[in-house]
Amino acid sequence: MVNFNGKLLQDNVDFLNANNRAVQYGDGLFETIRVVHGKVFFWEEHYFRLMSSMRILRMEIPMDFTMEFLESSILDTIESSGLTERPAKAKLLVFRKPGGLYRPAQNEIDYVITVGGLESPFYTLSEEAYEVELFKDYYLNADMLSNLKTTNKILNVVASVFAKENGYHNCLLLNAKKQVVETTNGNLFLVKGKTIKTPPLSDGCLNGIVRKELLAILESLEGMEVMVDSISPFELQKADELFVTNTVSGIIPITKYRKKTFGAQTSKNLIGKLNARARLG
Template identity: 55%
Template sequence: MINFNGNIVEEENLLTQNRAFLFGDGVFETVKIINNKILFLEDHYFRLMASMRVVRMEIPMNFTMEHFEEQILNLVQQKGISASARARITVFRNDGGLYLPKTNEISYLIHASQLESTVYALNTGQYEVDLYKDFYVTKQLLSSIKTTNKMINVTGSIFAYENGLANCLLINDAKNVVEGLQGNLFMLAGKKLITPPISEGCLNGIMRKQILALAKKVEGIEVVEEIISPFDLQKADELFLTNVIMGIQPITKYRKKEFTSNLAHLLVQKLNESITEN
């Protein structure tokens, strides 16, 4: 089952003229639901609205945060997975036109699937990464939002699989490290926690925002948004990736360098505490 424009319907092929399929003319949000509550609801909603404005989609008057929340929760409740689930809402421009659309009106659909855990848990297994250099992220506004054009992430994931890697790090057209294939990048060097600024082309991540706020409360840690070069990775004490579904994923190895995960452990603990408090 999926939620299509507010109706729960059986999953089926959604039209051969779908612009998200033909042109990547869509934006999306992936949310985590725990105990019938969407985590970081306001952040997700406003990022989706901002994304729709960037690509000049017409936002319906009824597309409020309450509507956004209601439609997602209605689906997970009907599927019986509201204790712990992930849901993706994809918004796409309605059919018509070629590159130039005939309308800026939108439709949306929501998929949802069950998750195992109701808390964030740190994966402490081996997690080796390397740079993906076949294609570059561009330093522009479109790179910071979640569009349905994710070919660099797809080809990067294939490269990682073919080379026995858990993930890859993407670089931008200035050859700086931007993010992982599925999340924002953080680097601890001494007492300094660094993540690339949005202006470098990284996703304006919801979990990125949470981790920045939590890390600033850790005594003795300086938190900054600065450019990270590939050379910097070799000098790091910790590297980890963040997204809303997994929380924090420590990187254990980059080329010949291995990393600790002490700060990542502490931040996961603080993340779970913040969710419980809210």
């Protein structure tokens, strides 16, 4: 089922047209959300990120767009799709109503909720190989718009195609200063000895939900130094571990970059703590 502005529709029903501004101009936002047995993981963080992003893009927030209303809408869509007893993911898209050219005719919004099933109710670590490479054809902008989860993700798309064409599982994205910012599908963490590092938002990385949660977990642990600082490409091959974070997968250990292979001990130490935080959050 698909939820369009509160109406539950069958997946095969046409409800958008060619004037949709997310299609025409990438004028939209989205949140990808993990839901298990009626529990929306990190829902408060997702909600406030969406509200903040809508304000930055000068979208008009409907009066009924409360945390309770959207959570209920997500759960209703999951129930109508027969996924209540399964782990699921929901995608909430928000875009300006049709009209105008680059300058919109209005700032009111439409929204769509789509859902699908997941395999595991918990975050798990894959034991499979996961090789990455730098993507150097195009660069991220180091600004606030890059922190937002907009529907304009063509750089991520092209980098993903590059990865597939060249036999990689993912690509590392750079900004114009040649700093390593993130991957095509999540935030990047680098481990060297007792130091764990992730790029700052000012470098242009996504303001990721699991990134934020892991930083909070790491700050509470003894024996680890946490750094939010720029990462140069030269640091990658000197690292002990690299891993990716996102809402759906949790933590994805990178096993190889060029000639360097990496362990996953830190990922193994953190995955249980992330699951515990997700259940409590």
